[in-house]
Amino acid sequence: MPSSRYINTPLTRSASPAEWRATFRAGQPQSHTSGLAERHVQGNVVILPKAWADDFLRYCQRNPKPCPLLAVTEPGDAALPSLGADIDLRTDLPRYRVWREGECVDEPTDIRALWRDDMVGFVIGCSFSFEQALMDEGIRLRHVDQRRNVAMFRTALPTVSAGPFSGPLVVTMRPLKAADAVRAVQITSRYPAVHGAPVHLGDPALIGVHDLSRPDYGDAVEVMPHELPVFWACGVTPQAALLQARPPLAITHAPGAMLMTDRLNHELAAF
Amino acid sequence: MPSSRYINTPLTRSASPAEWRATFRAGQPQSHTSGLAERHVQGNVVILPKAWADDFLRYCQRNPKPCPLLAVTEPGDAALPSLGADIDLRTDLPRYRVWREGECVDEPTDIRALWRDDMVGFVIGCSFSFEQALMDEGIRLRHVDQRRNVAMFRTALPTVSAGPFSGPLVVTMRPLKAADAVRAVQITSRYPAVHGAPVHLGDPALIGVHDLSRPDYGDAVEVMPHELPVFWACGVTPQAALLQARPPLAITHAPGAMLMTDRLNHELAAF
Secondary structure, eight states: OOGGGGTTOSOOTTOOHHHHHHHHHTTOOOSOOTTTTTTEEEEEEEEEEHHHHHHHHHHHHHOTTTOOEEEEOOTTOOOOTTTOTTOOTTTSSSOEEEEETTEEEEOOSOOTTTOOTTEEEEEEEOHHHHHHHHHHTTOOOHHHHTTOOOEEEEEEEEOOOBTTBOOEEEEEEEEEEHHHHHHHHHHHHTOGGGTOSOSEESOGGGGTOOOTTSOSBSOOOOOOTTEEEEEEEOTHHHHHHHHHHOOSOEEEEOTTOOEEEEEEGGGGOOO | OOGGGGTTOSOOTTOOHHHHHHHHHTTOOOSOOTTTTTTEEEEEEEEEEHHHHHHHHHHHHHOTTTOOEEEEOOTTOOOOTTTOTTOOTTTSSSOEEEEETTEEEEOOSOOTTTOOTTEEEEEEEOTHHHHHHHHHTTOOOHHHHTTOOOEEEEEEEEOOOBTTBOOEEEEEEEEEEHHHHHHHHHHHHTOGGGTOSOSEESOGGGGTOOOTTSOSBSOOOOOOTTEEEEEEEOTHHHHHHHHHHOOSOEEEEOTTOOEEEEEEGGGGOOO
């Protein structure tokens, strides 16, 4: 991981997730959490009023590949004891996005003023965990090598709806040689809690993706002639469904500014 | 499995491997063993004089994907107790091929007259086991649906040589939709003793295969536009290396006429 990722902070590469959370809680600026405490699970965050949370929970349950739930709070309680003893979901992310009727209205670093006793927080697995597992096995990821965000695409594959939540499956794409693609299926199959095995590989048109050079989110990354594009379900899927549902209030992590948990990536491995 | 496969014999679909071996031992004709006692492991057989067997054993050890060894006999002993209490490798296959200096000189149904006290028998895992596992999970295999032999190709990938044994990796090809290809990687990864995970998928030219409609062995099978060709290491690889080495005497199973063992396919599953 490039050292420039830590330039904003006095903490070092060896800092624990709890130490990072403490700095965010204290207001220390940090643009994103990629590469921080990299053996530990990071999560996508969605916070909704209870009136919307029940449908959203069913949406996640029905779409486990894009929406693998790591934890859900009690209504009104910002704690997530299964992910870290001291976690306070109102303060512990480096940056949040506040959405009203599906429009982003603010990017605060603290949401205590917005918290209510009917708020429910969801933590959804993130591909950082399986990317670390892939790199640990010697598989090079081009977007990491090039210090870009992963390329993400809206597909023609629908998710299963629940109440107001519906929309297309969003996928990430990583170009891999065939032998690495086979290894990547094996490795990511061990991690169902962070999107699991690929949902597609090969011809992007078969899932309604027509131009790999124009991702819907993130950065484009080249696919070499000897490579296959390999597609995984992406945690942007529930966020897209959320925005499309236009709840009066929703709070999410800002892009790349995830919840850092105390769980180790390898604790998520299924076998 | 089509009932025509059993037309030559009074045994039924429910017959055990031991019952099938007894009929072969008694001289009952049977062209091939595909689909017989299909929950049980079948194996490729190679029999060599001890002077050649040691190199061949090292060749298998160095190339475990095409040459997964299920069992090796003691020199001069035709028993394989780990695969079936009563197995006699000299009589229990429906048909053999006898090779002298790499040329097939006979196709007997019994090799007792050729057996010597320096003969060593090798049993090598066969894709029938993983094909059954794939079909049990609902994955359709076109060559099975079309009652053809699987398509096999000599690749540009070399095996690791040992003594006189060397040659290209031979692969089988099965066309699959991407989602089934991902499942097939997961399922066959559980079966390292019968070739394990695919060695390649996608563009055949990358492994030196230039025309999928012209297999080097077996029958051609169509790849539809929405499918990927998926390639597994094949038990023909050691046989090709064997014939190229031109030992003075070698005995193998006749194509499709495998050793039927008492082991269940699912006993081979790694997890």
